[in-house]
Amino acid sequence: MRHTTVADVMTRDVVSVDVDTPFHQIVQLLTQRGISGVPVLDARHRCIGMVTEADLLARQSRLGGPITGTVWAVLWKKTFARKSEALTADQLMTAPVITVMSDARVSAAAATLARHDLRCAPVIDPGGDLVGIVSRRDVLAVYLRPDGELAELIEDDVLHRALWLPPTAVSVEVHAGVVTLRGAVEAAMIGLIGSLVAAVDGVVEVRNRLIADTARALMHAGVHSIDAGESVTAAACRMRADDVGTLLVVDTAGTVTGIVTDRDLVLRCVADGLDAQRTPVEALATHAVVTAQADQHVDDVVAIMRGHRLRRVPVLAHGHPVGIVSEADIARRLPRAATGALVKHRYSTRPTDSSHR
Helix, strand or coil: CCCCEHHHHCECCCCCEECCCEHHHHHHHHHHHCCCEEEEECCCCEEEEEEEHHHHHHHHHHHHCCCCCCHHHHHHHHHHHHHHCCCEHHHHCECCCCCEECCCEHHHHHHHHHHCCCCEEEEECCCCEEEEEEEHHHHHHHHHCCHHHHHHHHHHHHHHHHCCCCCCCEEEEEECCEEEEEEEECHHHHHHHHHHHHCCCCCCEEEEEEEECEHHHHCEECCCEEECCCEHHHHHHHHHHHCCCEEEEECCCCCEEEEEEHHHHHHHHHCCCCCCCCCEHHHCCECCCCCEECCCEHHHHHHHHHHHCCCEEEEEECCEEEEEEEHHHHHHHCCHHHHHHHHHHHHHCCCCCCCCC
């Protein structure tokens, strides 16, 4: 995975001075070029110091210092004595100079500038020669990368080249440098993917919405069920109380034996004139219940829902219901392509059985 280096963002047309450059000429250079400092080079073109606006202000400090004869005047003179009398670059410069390597990452350069409270720093190559200068503005430029370009970089460099993930496994959305990841991957990879994406130059924040690639991670917990012997009226009351349209029908051992929907209550009980108080809910339930196992891969769960044109599928663990995977769960947690394919397939043809519930 390639990172932006200092060489990619630095200014190569460097304004520099030698050790004998006078004060007045340095001031002119800073003013004319609109810069805050210049590197000082020796006879071998090696950077040995830096003259900044702060160094030049120290030269003028004696003109606006405290009243002579006071304790503060003594301390002032002791602090600025050398630079207040300096006339050339070698007398004005700050040395030793803080430099940055040209092949260093931009993030490393940013840390150096922040650690030493610098506005800019000379850039040197592995041989020690001055090759550029990097400023705070330069290192912040990586955050101006367009969102679309940043998303493509993450997908190509991190997900595909570095991790070899299939194109549909993880979706990447970027808004103002904030990256949102959605999809299902191996549990051990969730943190790794988030860390690698966060390390991409230009990423402001990572919102990691990745989940483990099992039905248990995809489902929403909490199962609405009813005992097989309960009445249709009890089932209707349960649906109203829980604000749901589907109940799993379970036997006394808690094993799923069927599924009943609000549509079943209307068409199989009310429309047929059955007594809702006396009719057990198991009489209306569909007993060929399509389920998924908690440790099943999410691709298999989506395939089950597509194959049976289901809006939701119960998830079982050791024969007992532990949750439900719905279209809404898929829409929230998986790439958009998975949701689109599921809905398109379910409505592409008329269902041939009663499992579309």
